[in-house]
Amino acid sequence: MLKLVSKRCKGCGICANFCPKKVLEITEVGKCAIIPGKEDDCIQCGQCELRCPDYAIFVEKDK
Amino acid sequence: MSIKLLQGNQAVVEGAIAAGVKFYGGYPITPSTEIAEQLAARLPQVGGKFMQTEDELAGIGAVIGASMGGKKAMTATSGPGFSLKQELLGLACTAEIPIVVVDVQRVGPATGQPTSPAQGEVMMTRWGTHGDHWVIVVSPVSVPECFWLTIRAVNLAEKYRVPVIILMDEVVGHMREKIELPDDYSTIETVDRKRPDCAPEDYLAYGTKGDDLVPPMADFGSGYRWHVTGLIHDETGFPKGTPDATLQSLNRLHDKIYKNLDDIVTFENYKTDDADYVIVSFGGAARTAYDTVDMARKEGLKVGLFRAITLWPFPEKQVQELASRVQGILVHELNYGQYVLEVERVVAGKCPVWLYGKYDNSSAAPKQLLDELKKHLGR
Amino acid sequence: MGMEQLLEKYFRPGRLPHIWCPGCGHGIITGAIVKAVDKLGLSKDEVAVISGIGCSSRASGYLDFNTANTLHGRALPIASGLKMANPKLKVIVPSGDGDAAAIGGNHLIHAARRNIDLTLIVYNNSIYGMTGGQYSPLTPKGSKATTAPYLTIEPAFNLLDLAKAAGATFVARSTTFHVQNMVDVIAKAIEHKGFSIVECVTGCPTNFGRQNKIGSAPKMIEWQRDHGVMIGAWNRMDDETRAKALADGKFPIGVLYENNDVQEYTEAYDELIKRAQGGK
Numbered sequence: 140m141l142k143l144v145s146k147r148c149k150g151c152g153i154c155a156n157f158c159p160k161k162v163l164e165i166t167e168v169g170k171c172a173i174i175p176g177k178e179d180d181c182i183q184c185g186q187c188e189l190r191c192p193d194y195a196i197f198v199e200k201d202k
Numbered sequence: 203m204s205i206k207l208l209q210g211n212q213a214v215v216e217g218a219i220a221a222g223v224k225f226y227g228g229y230p231i232t233p234s235t236e237i238a239e240q241l242a243a244r245l246p247q248v249g250g251k252f253m254q255t256e257d258e259l260a261g262i263g264a265v266i267g268a269s270m271g272g273k274k275a276m277t278a279t280s281g282p283g284f285s286l287k288q289e290l291l292g293l294a295c296t297a298e299i300p301i302v303v304v305d306v307q308r309v310g311p312a313t314g315q316p317t318s319p320a321q322g323e324v325m326m327t328r329w330g331t332h333g334d335h336w337v338i339v340v341s342p343v344s345v346p347e348c349f350w351l352t353i354r355a356v357n358l359a360e361k362y363r364v365p366v367i368i369l370m371d372e373v374v375g376h377m378r379e380k381i382e383l384p385d386d387y388s389t390i391e392t393v394d395r396k397r398p399d400c401a402p403e404d405y406l407a408y409g410t411k412g413d414d415l416v417p418p419m420a421d422f423g424s425g426y427r428w429h430v431t432g433l434i435h436d437e438t439g440f441p442k443g444t445p446d447a448t449l450q451s452l453n454r455l456h457d458k459i460y461k462n463l464d465d466i467v468t469f470e471n472y473k474t475d476d477a478d479y480v481i482v483s484f485g486g487a488a489r490t491a492y493d494t495v496d497m498a499r500k501e502g503l504k505v506g507l508f509r510a511i512t513l514w515p516f517p518e519k520q521v522q523e524l525a526s527r528v529q530g531i532l533v534h535e536l537n538y539g540q541y542v543l544e545v546e547r548v549v550a551g552k553c554p555v556w557l558y559g560k561y562d563n564s565s566a567a568p569k570q571l572l573d574e575l576k577k578h579l580g581r
Numbered sequence: 582m583g584m585e586q587l588l589e590k591y592f593r594p595g596r597l598p599h600i601w602c603p604g605c606g607h608g609i610i611t612g613a614i615v616k617a618v619d620k621l622g623l624s625k626d627e628v629a630v631i632s633g634i635g636c637s638s639r640a641s642g643y644l645d646f647n648t649a650n651t652l653h654g655r656a657l658p659i660a661s662g663l664k665m666a667n668p669k670l671k672v673i674v675p676s677g678d679g680d681a682a683a684i685g686g687n688h689l690i691h692a693a694r695r696n697i698d699l700t701l702i703v704y705n706n707s708i709y710g711m712t713g714g715q716y717s718p719l720t721p722k723g724s725k726a727t728t729a730p731y732l733t734i735e736p737a738f739n740l741l742d743l744a745k746a747a748g749a750t751f752v753a754r755s756t757t758f759h760v761q762n763m764v765d766v767i768a769k770a771i772e773h774k775g776f777s778i779v780e781c782v783t784g785c786p787t788n789f790g791r792q793n794k795i796g797s798a799p800k801m802i803e804w805q806r807d808h809g810v811m812i813g814a815w816n817r818m819d820d821e822t823r824a825k826a827l828a829d830g831k832f833p834i835g836v837l838y839e840n841n842d843v844q845e846y847t848e849a850y851d852e853l854i855k856r857a858q859g860g861k
Contacts, residue, residue: 142585147597151604151786156799188584189760190802192608193598197585227662246857251665251850255658256691263651263658263688264665267631270649271666293652422647423667425626429593429642430649432634440596440642 140199141181145170148195154187163187163196171196203382210348210374211236211278213381214304215244217352218276220387222394223302224250225275227264229257229283232316233372234306237278258286262303266290269299270430272421274356278304281314281323284330291365292331293432295455298363298408298417300395302355305367306375309563318563319372319486321536325543327367328514334452336459338362338466339514341369341485345379351511357393358466362458363416369513371536373486373565395419402426407439408451415458459515468511469520473499477506479575480524482545483534484510486565491534493568498575505575516544525552532575534558536565554578582619584612591615591625593645600639602710604790604798606757606783610704611640613760613781614673617768629670631660633685635677636711636785637704654685657692660699668847671771673700678719679709682740686718693747693776697846700770701778703740706785714788721830725792744778745838751777752838756805757784759834766836775845782809782832809834 141162150169155161160180166172173181187196208216214237218226226241242252251268255261261277268275279287284305294301309315310322323330327339338358342351352368359366384390396418398405407428408417417437420426433441434448459466473495474480481491491507498505508524510517525531530553533542542557549555558574560566582590588597592615601607618628628646632638634653641648647670651659660672681689681703692699708726709715716726722736741752751773755763763781770777784790784801795801810826812835818826 149598149603151798153604153799153802157802190609190757191584192601192604192606192612192757192798194584194588194608194612197583199583199585225662225666227658243857246850246854249854249858251854253661253665256687259655260658260661260688260691263655264662266651267659267662267664268666269662270659271663271670273666275662275666289652290655293655297649421667422629422663423626423670427625427645427647430651431642432650432652 141173141187142197142199143171144195147193149193151192153190153192154196157186157190159184159186204385205380205382207378208345208381209236209376209378210342210345210370211306211376212240213345213348214278214352214368215240216383217349218356219244219248220349220384220390221353221356222274222392223276223356224248224273225265225268226250226277227253227255227268227275228261228277228279229255231280231283233308233375234278234280234304237304258283259290262287262290262301265301266294266299269301270422272424274300274360276302276304276356278306280306280308280316281310282312284323284326288331291337292333292335294365295331295335295337296432297430298419299430300359300363301365302352302359303365303367304370306370306372308372315563317372319536319565320561320563321371321485321487322540323369324513324535324537324540327369336456337365337367337514338459338512339367339369340511341513342374343485343488343509344374345377346381348374349381349383353390353392360393360395361416362462363395363419364459369485371486373489397421398426406437408435408437410454415454415461463515463519466512467515467517467520469517470509470511472507472509474506474508474524476504477528478504479530479532479579480528481505481507481532481534481571481575482510482521482541483507484513484541487534487536487560490566490568490571494571494575497568497572513541516548518548521545521548522552525549528553530554530556530578532556532558532578534566534571536560587612587615587619591618591645592643596643599643601636602787604784604786604801605636605710606706606802607637607640607704609757609760610702610763610781610783611643611675613763613767614640614675614702615644616764617771620764620768621771623671627669627671629660629663629672630675631656631663631672632675633680635680635709637675637677638680640675654680654683654688656680657685657688657699657701661692661697664697664699664847665850668698671700672698673702673771675702675704677710678703678705678707678717682718682738689744690747693744693749693778695846696748696750696775696843698774699776700767701776702767703778703780704783705740705780706783706789708785708789710785710788714792727792741778741780741837748776749778750775750840750843751836753778753836754780754782754832754834756782756809756834758802758805759809762834769836773839774841775843808832811835812837
């Protein structure tokens, strides 16, 4: 599961760019979001969290 | 007590050791170099550390860092180096890091005349760094006073968390005089900065209580994690540049000094009780004035000497009191006229204020100073 | 520990979001420092973070260590004094390319020469960010900057070669693409007893990328991906290949140099104290 902290997101697009499954996008309001319908495509690889300069996206591993 | 023949700069070194200084960072510069040389030998003997830094900025920088680490720390320099240190001096002011800076003045500006006496940094010590700030400046007149005033400077820095500048001149720094040194420095009264006694989570780096305007300071690494910044900050220590926060911060930096003038300001009155005329002087220039006073008195002129030991904050109350009962004040300093401006401001026309500013790379002889005074008296 | 837990543990509460621009890599580097500290299991009380002035230098304020955001260029002398006062502290110095290589360049070579145990992390974004895009000593020659409207004519330092020549005993480079590598080399740099420098190549989309038409933040990180070559692979290149790689603007990353045979400064000073006290 991805946890997005929208108030910290500055919409740089790094997460979306490096997401291997193209799950993420930057919305019209300039924030990162999961593309509707792609929720289940996330493979929890952590590439987004790894390079998010704003600490605004975390992978919460499924239990 | 043991009697020694020491140079002024050497007496500063012994004063620093006696005061508990454990770190020196600095760059060699005439006429202050002996301080660095002797501390390089003395500090390790007492478990302290000496660093010859790559430049003047690194010297005072390392001193600030060492003080943050909990050590009493000082540097020494002369005019050119003192110019370079100004920005870091401002950091020590705003971040309230206790440090001592010795400035053994030479003739300026620029390289000037390295081994000749001058007192051209009187205003610079007060106003050198940019922005409103407040410091304490003391100026010794003799070798023994170099020793005791260095201890006092360290104590004041620790007590008020402020940079204290020991403003010397080539005369006082380089001359040799007899001095009685205590055999056991541990009998000398020293002051350590207040450290927090609250729980670390309750520590407010710049929080004060009641009338005590000096916040306790935790050593880096002691379990109280706090933030030092050169930005305007609030009591948490973190940047806050609102008009209110700025006012509060600057007012406290001012008030912690200026509400304690009786504790900070020291001076010497030599035969001023019945004086009709008073010479106001300090440091090396004042050495001339004792003899001038005595010579004048032999001629029937009731002259006294008011010697500022604390140059800044200015001994305002004391000079005002003198101005109210004497017929004239002659300011003697080794420059074109700096301290006289403050004397004039404070005297505010209550009596005439004259200047004998000597700026020819040499000290005045007592007779010269007396002649200057007599010139103003029409005698 | 994930970044969310690391934030909780090592960042000061209430100080985020940070001031850095969208896509600025400084947050990635600051995160890597925290991950390295965590990896080493250091207590927060034994870590000091001393910075100068510039975008990178704001890092100190976010971190729950013993921290200082001092003056432009002066972090290393202040850190040196602190280290001398308390050699037990692990002193980390986040610095920008202007802070470390220009106004503080003299301090850099002398801290390296002394081999004092500090860890200098150079956030190299090739530009002065905070003042709005002026060229730095690490701006590649031929770049555009607000103070180089006709392109820079000054060559850039190779900062790591400079530090090594001056006496640094641990020299490493990484990029904000190679985050795991960055954490690894920063941890090694902190552990190293002596002066260590880690150049972290990062992007300034606002003030470097835009002027030089490199594109968005992701494009800048892709550039790092395509130009940073792991030191092992770099060393395996034959001379001709390496020359071509250099000509293409590629650079080695990882630990480039380590020397554990040089005495550290504060340790040397402790021996000096013993000598001064008569060899007790």
